[in-house]
Amino acid sequence: MKYDGLVSDLTAAAATLEDALGKDSPELIHILRPLAFSLIGQNDHLEAARVLKRLIALYRASGQADGELSMLALKAFANGGSGEEALALYRELAAANPGATATEGHELTMTGADCLIKTGNDDGAEVLLAAHRQGLMAEQAPWSLLYGVASKRLSLSRARDDRAASIACAREALSLLEQGIGTENPALLQDLDCLIALLRLEDEGHPDLAGLKSRRRDLKKRLDG
Structure with missing residues (x-):
């Protein structure tokens, strides 16, 4: 090499x-x-x-x-598979800057959540992310930061097979993406497909499915030109 x-x-x-x-x-x-x-x-x-x-x-x-x-x-420890060392460093960094806002500490918090996940502490990651979400909302942070949190919480809830939490996170992620890029943007398709799949698992006759599928068809037509 x-x-x-x-x-x-x-x-x-x-x-x-x-x-x-x-x-x-x-x-x-x-x-x-x-x-x-x-x-x-x-x-x-x-x-x-x-x-x-x-x-x-x-x-x-x-x-x-x-x-x-x-x-x-911190990222190198996490990428190297040493979750415990990454988590110890995350805690050290978080303690060194206690006055940081949620927005300022976003990258650190998200990496900290990854460290918790790598050490098998999914519950701890969910608690950290939920608190971070509240902080970002209180600060009226950019939609993209909140979208990142919603997406990571969605991954966690799907890994736990928690359908109710997964659907709630998928709805939030889609709503935030709509805020950021508009409701007619074909880039919504992936998040829309995710929500449709989750709702179908929950209930094939879910009342929201017809409207979501119609939106999907319209967006697909836009994408295909």
């Missing part, structure tokens, strides 16, 4: 620098940063996350802001 040689060279350079200056030397930042991104390029997300944690500690020790590295490390 194209990153193999670079990762080997940077790892060796980091080890040499550590031997010469110590593991806490801020000079390591110049080696560890490209190493972390090279590991991500190599799809070694777990090792990248651990390098990023070291990098963040060095930035903080030298009084520098770590920018987006904390979020990058």
Whole structure:
């Protein structure tokens, strides 16, 4: 792979620098940063996350802001399959910025929900997302943020085979998407199909099905030109 040689060279350079200056030397930042991104390029997300944690500690020790590295490390832990480490880092990041609004903390909260799901704590993820939804609504956040929450809650409820919750989330997601892109946009088809499928599972004779199917036909005609 194209990153193999670079990762080997940077790892060796980091080890040499550590031997010469110590593991806490801020000079390591110049080696560890490209190493972390090279590991991500190599799809070694777990090792990248651990390098990023070291990098963040060095930035903080030298009084520098770590920018987006904390979020990058969180996602790398989650993508690397280490849900527990991702969850621990999420909690650390959330505690470090308690005054953030729901809108400001949206990306962190959504990634935190993913971490909870990866550790098998679907109930915890649902509680986090439900509270986040309330916060976003109170702040009158953009529809796209609320749509992301509704979609993730829909995935959770479908995984639990909770039809009532799934239908409620599917309705909310469709309504939010309509707010954002309009009621005549063919891009609604996927969400519309999802709601129709859920309602059919619940009741083939559901009173909403006829209207939804009619809308679907109209949107499909628009899509087909």
